[in-house]
Amino acid sequence: MGPAGGSAEGIALVTGKLATTLVSTARPRGTGITSVNPPLVRASTFVFDTLAEFERAAKTPFDVPFYGRVGTPTTFAFEEAMAEIEGGHRAIATSSGVSAISATLLAFLRQGDHLLVVDTVYEPVRRFCNRALTRMGVETSFYDPALGAGLADLIRPNTRLIYLESPGSGTFDVQDVPAIVALAQARGIRTAIDNTWATPLFFRPLEHGVDVSIHAATKYIVGHSDAMLGVVTANADSYDDIRRATQDLGACAGIEECNLGLRGLRTLGVRLKRHEETGLTLARWLAGRPEVARVLHPALPSCPGHEYWARDFDGAAGLFSVELASRDPEAKRRFIDALQHFRIGFSWGGYESLVLPMHPESRSLPRWQALGPVVRLQIGLEDADDLQADLEQALGRI
DSSP states (O other): OOOOSSOHHHHHHHTSOHHHHHHHTTOOOOSSOOOSSOOOOOOSBOOOSSHHHHHHHHHSTTTSOSBGGGOOHHHHHHHHHHHHHHTOSEEEEESSHHHHHHHHHHHHOOTTOEEEEETTOOHHHHHHIIIIIHHHTOEEEEEOTTOSGGGGGGOOTTEEEEEEESSOTTTOOOOOHHHHHHHHHHHTOEEEEEOTTTHHHHOOGGGGTOSEEEEOTTTTTTOSSOOOOEEEEEOHHHHHHHHHHHHHHTOBOOHHHHHHHHHHHHHHHHHHHHHHHHHHHHHHHHHTOTTEEEEEOTTSTTSTTHHHHHHHOSOOOSEEEEEESOOOTTHHHHHHHHOSSSEEOSOOOSSSOEEEEEOGGGSSSTTOOOSSOEEEEEOOSSOHHHHHHHHHHHHTTO
16 A cells, blocks of 8 residues: 555554554653553643743643643543554544544534535434534535545535545445545645544555544444544644644543553554454355345445455454345344344444444435345454354344
8 A cells, every 4th residue: 555645754654563553652661660551640630830830831731731631641642652553743532433523524614614525424423514514604515435536526616624434334335535635635625534444454544645534432442342532633734723623622532531542552453353354254154145135345346445445455344234135124123133142232343243223225315225224233352153153043033
């Protein structure tokens, strides 16, 4: 994968031995005895001996302990690690993935602006655009994820931001990110992408010239379904705007959550490898089942945009969807209710397998051609044979 943007130093780092970086980044360094992990600093207030010290800290509140809402040593350690892994200028921790997305949109958009958002976007983003941004006087157009350079026809003089999510939620359409970035850069338009599915291990947007990479760190980065956390990594031109927006929103990440995010990074590589291996095994098996019309997994040719995944990505996560062959409206319910290892629940990226119904027919664009009901599967860290047996017995209930 060839770099298309970002700092040369960052690209050299993330394309090197990333497994070592995950273990070593943002750890204490010193000549004496140090802890393996950064100490967990629980603090809302930091005190100073002199007014001069307070005034010096106030000039760089995002770099040194000043006030808990703008950062603590624990917050800074997580942000430092994410910026290093993504090859970005700096990173900003927030209270959730949605807060990270909302802050990014608010950072770049003003009354009278136009926003382009991929139609396969995470549903809370659509809601934020239709509710909050509409009240602000920002107009949003949802575009077909299959559009690459063809997105040029939708750009207006007041278009300020193109928002991507690749793969997209539910149907996992992969976008032609380099083509969209080239178009945006030629027009002076910012780009931001939700990179939660791939993580920096499998796709590094800033290498392709994307301005902002966003993660719901709640998912794979934390990895244990026990914390809410978001993170934005930006290039130097975009960082200040987003930092100010997160400050204005007060959407600070909790100290415990940043610590859990940093902990999750240490094992991200080994966990993602297991998610990938089991996910691919089950996706290929499901693709051969008569009860399944189509498997929407970016690594399979049946998934829209598979060619872009093969070109740009270094791996595949353990989250994908299955389109059932039966048009019986109760088929999806019987299948989901019969599962034992796959529990019904929101989110994904933890160690446990989950299942959730998807509704791509409710999107803005009429492109979706339904073959049957769609079910999303989060493949956890359980034994692959046990998960396959569970899926097989549930398919038998259809």
